[in-house]
């Protein structure tokens with residue numbers, strides 16, 4: 001707080017300054033005045049050649065913590081932990097590094113950027129103290145400075161994203177939505193170890209997927225340019241145990257995204273679906289596993305088509321159907337499609353949606369057409385490429401004389417990566433790589449034998465069925481013959497039997513053919 005004496009001193013200082021300014025303004029000719037001002041600027045920039053920029057920690061009416069401040073603090077944290085002596089430990093929520101070290105008050109760190117030296121310091125500014133910033137006219141320096149600030153902000157944000165602890169969110173049943181502080185999604189820390197390195201699949205296909213993901217994640221401007229929402233859909237299909245769920249985890253780990261695992265069976269209707277999806281955040285993968293089983297999505301549509309047909313036949317049925325539709329509280333295919341096309345597109349970017357299914361042929365084509373599901377990825381049985389990944393991961397083996405045998409066997413046998421992995425995993429310390437590879441060979445041979453047996457059995461059953469159908473058809477023919485002969489006798493209808501086809505030529509009794 002200032003004393004009374006100080007106030008009067010300050011008052012007279014201001015009065016003197018105002019008097020001098022008035023004199024300067026009145027008696028100095030204009031051309032001389034601007035010359036003096038420009039020389040003063042040059043002189044001051046020579047004496048004080050720095051630019052000072054302040055980043056307040058709190059901004060806005062509600063004193064929100066400034067994002068720029070936080071980003072710069074993160075950016076400087078690695079530098080300050082090496083240089084500064086007074087550090088502050090801050091607990092960071094949702095980060096893989098829960099304690100972050102940052103500069104304490106009155107500490108300074110230096111940084112260099114394109115030949116420019118920068119000093120950063122933390123100063124506490126008492127409330128209501130006016131701050132004064134001095135900006136000498138140095139265009140070139142100023143441009144580099146903006147470039148540097150952008151660099152620091154971007155780096156800071158990138159470090160935050162990297163350190164961010166990712167979430168696996170699961171939707172809560174809607175009956176639990178109403179309570180105090182209830183949320184639509186529950187989350188746990190996402191710590192699945194799968195990565196594209198551990199994912200066993202055809203290497204070309206894997207590369208294609210990685211490139212697609214990179215293109216998507218870096219495509220903010222591109223999507224804006226072509227006027228499309230920044231989203232991408234992937235359909236993963238294939239038999240159980242071929243790595244669909246592992247692929248989703250690898251994608252999330254690769255892009256550093258959160259996962260929203262959407263259990264459709266607990267979502268009551270389209271409105272609830274919308275409300276859930278609006279609450280998802282950017283940089284996330286929304287997953288609907290086993291889309292064919294989650295809901296009778298295909299059935300809904302077929303039912304509708306059948307209903308439309310019925311309506312054509314009997315317009316009175318329309319009312320009843322309408323009532324049934326509104327009362328059946330279920331997520332419909334059209335609800336999901338509307339979401340993918342409309343609402344989701346409107347609610348901000350950087351979102352991926354993934355559907356998985358074991359039976360791609362069961363899905364309604366409308367659901368998976370290009371533009372909705374941009375990439376269809378088949379996760380198939382283990383090929384040699386996929387096996388090599390598993391052998392490297394599980395046994396640390398990149399080549400072995402048994403590989404050729406395994407390659408040949410895998411070409412003839414359908415075995416999922418899950419089964420191959422299970423056989424490759426050493427069960428005890430005595431099992432070395434060769435033992436595991438031999439174990440796998442045995443397992444593939446057994447699987448091959450079983451598959452052959454199964455195929456033979458199926459072929460036998462099919463042949464039996466066909467034979468049975470044939471016999472039944474012959475019996476039918478005999479019956480037709482007998483009943484026709486009876487007709488001739490009883491009704492006076494003459495039956496002519498054709499050699500090749502079983503045709504019946506009916507003649508009026510007594511008339512000529």
Ligand SMILES: Nc1ncnc2c1ncn2[C@@H]1O[C@H](COP(=O)(O)OP(=O)(O)OP(=O)(O)O)[C@@H](O)[C@H]1O
Nearest residue numbers: 198199200239240241242243244245246417418421
């Ligand atoms: N392609 C693969 N690469 C590496 N490991 C795999 C692969 N496929 C399966 N596995 C192994 O098998 C286990 C099961 O795989 P995953 O859950 O990814 O299969 P899925 O295709 O999602 O099966 P489902 O259709 O039953 O959901 C995984 O934990 C993983 O260890």
Ligand SMILES: [Mg+2]
Nearest residue numbers: 244245246289
């Ligand atoms: Mg799965």
